[in-house]
Amino acid sequence: MQARVYVTLKPGVLDPQGNAVRGSLEALGFSKVQDVRLGKYLEIELAETDPMAARASVEEMCRRLLVNPVVESFRVDVPGTP
Amino acid sequence: MQARVYVTLKPGVLDPQGNAVRGSLEALGFSKVQDVRLGKYLEIELAETDPMAARASVEEMCRRLLVNPVVESFRVDVPGTP
Amino acid sequence: MSAIDAETIARHGLTPAEYARIQEVLGRDPNLVELGIFSVMWSEHCSYKSSRRLLRGLPTSGPQVLQGPGENAGVVDLGSGLAAVFKMESHNHPSFIEPYQGAATGVGGILRDVFTMGARPIASLDLLRFGAPGNPRTAYLLAGVVAGIGGYGNAIGVPTVGGEIAFDESFDGNCLVNAFTVGIVKADRIFRGSAAGLGNPVIYAGARTGRDGIHGATMASASLGAGSEEKRPTVQVGDPFTEKLLLEACLTLMKSDCLVGIQDMGAAGLTSSSVEMAGRAGNGIRLDLDRVPVRETGMTPYEILLSESQERMLLVAAAGREAEVEAVFREWDLSVAVVGEVTDTGRLQAFFRGELAADLPIGPLTDGAPSYDRPAAPPRDLADRRRFDPVALPPLDLAGALLSLLSRPNIASKEWVFRQYDHQVRLGGVVGPGGDAALVRIEGGPLGLGLSADCNSRFCFLDPYEGARHAVAEACRNLACVGAEPLGLTDCLNFGSPERPEIMWELSESIRGLSDACRALAVPIVSGNVSLYNETEGRAIQPTPAVAVVGRVDDCRKTAVAWFRRPGDLVALLGRAWGGPPQLGGSERAALAGVTAGRPPPLDLELEKAVQLACRTMVRAGLLSSAHDCSDGGLLVTLAECCIMGPPSERYGARLALDPGDHRADLALFSEEPSRIVVSFGPERREEVERAAAAARAPFSTLGVVGGDALAVAGLVGLSVSRLADAWRGGLPAVLGR
């Protein structure tokens, strides 16, 4: 089963990368871009058949390793879970 | 309107960061992790009301800047588009 | 605006007495914005309220001093129209909370302190302390801090050429990250943080202001407690790319004559930069907060004034020259805005949406800040700390002890760290990290700067006075090893809570030690920083009065490295070979046995001067192949290092005779007696070398000869160079669990 994790910077935290990308997009003529935030996207393959157990385990991974709670927040996507 | 872009390494392209994350997760006792792939996640805020136009524009951004086609592929998510 | 109640006051880190003083100064209650301003300006970090009186005694003058303490950085004259600008700063608290960003923004901050004076930064050092090697958090902090320092310094293109790193469980709850930068400026083009000239425009440049880091200065002035996790949102994110643009834009602008004053927005952001600039000029400043470039909507005056967003500068330009200033920052794609002007009110007046959001007199915020004469008393357990009998240390086999010591993280190779730092960019690295001092060529050469940062926290724990003297002596001794003559010193005083008498005693003893050593060695202190409250739940760090010394090398083609370079060279010791009993108080040898006790070795500064002079003279005359000072671990460790510190193609053994006399070899050979340097030189130079030692009145004794693939000490120990190297190289990676 595959879980997907989206890690984003918390609102208000400076995103130098996103800013630079926005600047370049503007320079390329994409004038409608108002803001860009750059985060991480993880695909985690698990030997687990119970979706709820998978979600719980991935959320635990986020808290312990994948996410830096000082500046980041996360969202987890596991098929078959809310 | 917000568009979301997921950038992933193409299958077969080495992902040292993903591997390192898998190693660390194993060391932490998450024994069911089989594979981890690390990609990018972008949230792009657009001054655009037409979803199809937004999607077209973001796909163009991906081809021109956001993605390196030699090793990466992408997926775009715009609410109200297929 | 919410009323100022007791809880609000406490949350701002102000005591009831301090609040009463604010009311008295103003003749009214402050509003919340004003309370915030007082809170940061009167924080320990900005006001030095517990240390100011003690710092007055520091020796800060000398013929070479162009700028002593009181500016963004100190400046010493290098001759030929150039000057060196340098300072060291702590970023301890933020780094403990978020190691990567904390360390990165620490580097960003010290770089700004240097280029705000008109200097181009040419090199950085970092002095680090972490908890016990076995503590799991140690590896996490170490990896994050090192990555953060590299992440910022490498990107901006300022080489990190050296530093110091040590581990002790007293740092388990409070790591230390002290960052040093030196830059070069034309001696007649030094810029200062002064808001001179009534009516001159006040200009904001750099990154936009966000809500990050509000109350960083207050955080840096409080002990970390159980609740410190909640302070997390105040951590700032560094953007070295923007800082690089800011650096180039500022240096470009400084070639013209349109700038009157400039200062970076560091701790306490727009507030402290405008207040300090106004204070130095004896003027006032009016700010229009609506014009400050912001990154988020709905920011309040409180937030705009107190934000610690990084990569920002405050400038005062000559009236009428605004457009030139703006054009330069725009060319570098940076935000820039005129946000106010210099006034004659002697007040900081901040307007927001047509209203006066804050209106405060400058004096009470700066010179008039509280200054405390806090009680000081030696720690009650001092006598226990000092009770120590080296002979009671369990005997160890010499080879085993040497290998164990070499792999101890405090002694082991720091390569894991400095490989992650670009130490070559800007083509200055004549002697890079991994030896004693670094030697950096100044653009064009042959002039160079020797740089070294040092402090033995264990010595300071046992005797802060003596420990501080050792720090100065060792830094200068390291400089002597590359042939540099000390010109000036910057310090970073890291201690626990000044509200405890024993910490105040440690602080005052350390400052006394720094002063005495600097006077004796004729090295003025031109800048520095104090970081207090490095304690968690009542447990303080070992006192760490870190110093960094900058020295001059006239011709950096004539220098020495730390390791043996040629088989057949003679090995000799400058300094006392064998004195009285082994000096093991606070030593690595004792720590190996689990003991931190005793007194640091006595330091004779006259002897120290003689040894340094002798070494410097020899290096400058091109007599030496190598010079390496004896510090942690003592003579045998130093000799082993001489065999293994070089690149793989330059690793040679040595055949030596050492005579510990009546003392146990497993103690005497690890004695940390100071004022000693191991040198090597071609046999044909022997007479000249001996003459130089005699002329400097430095004791001198030959120990043996370079060669073979083992360190062989007759009758005592023989170990292959590769075994020594493996032990030494493996020490730090082991801490990281790799």
Place this chain on the structure above:
Amino acid sequence: MVGIVVFPGANCDHDAYHAVAHVLGASARFVWHKETSLSGATHVILPGGFSYGDYLRCGALARFSPVMGEVRRFADAGGPVLGICNGFQILCEAGLLPGVLGRNEGLRFVCADTFVRVESADSAATRGLSPGTVLRLPIAHAEGRYQRGPGGLDGDGATGRTLLRYCDEAGETTRAANPNGAEGNVAGVANRAGNVVGLMPHPERASEAVLGNVDGRRILEAFLRC
């Protein structure tokens, strides 16, 4: 005259200038990235550093700087172009060189001396060096792992050729001598015509005896001879 392109965030621009102008005595000039002309440069260097902070992907944002149009025209016309470190990354992103540079296998920034073996003398930076020559050159990067990518660098030089491979002191291209996990130990490549060159090592840092290494001069001298 050597044009040294200054991208925002470049930090080895002065080093390249120093090596070319002060050490090797060639004439050189900085070209600001917003310029749209190379002002008569006969050689172009894209120096090392962190253009645009290396944000998104290293070299990705610099590729769109105004000056890059001119650099492309210059390269297409056969002019010698040398990208060092970040310059190499930019040339790959711009499609002027095949392949891509990924995050180091060890995931950390590495500043160290490496040995490299010359594989081909058929380029603007290796002409005159015999294949098999071993040079000691410093590297300093976090993203230097060369990947050919499908359709990238091939064996027969149709899309470009390998110029340098990481090796040990004896010239063996061992795994231990590979500092970043680059495919085939590749440290430098050229385009098919050989006039566009990208190197991860920094020859400009190895051009003066006082800095302890002069091996890099041979590369810079070869380049200036073109």
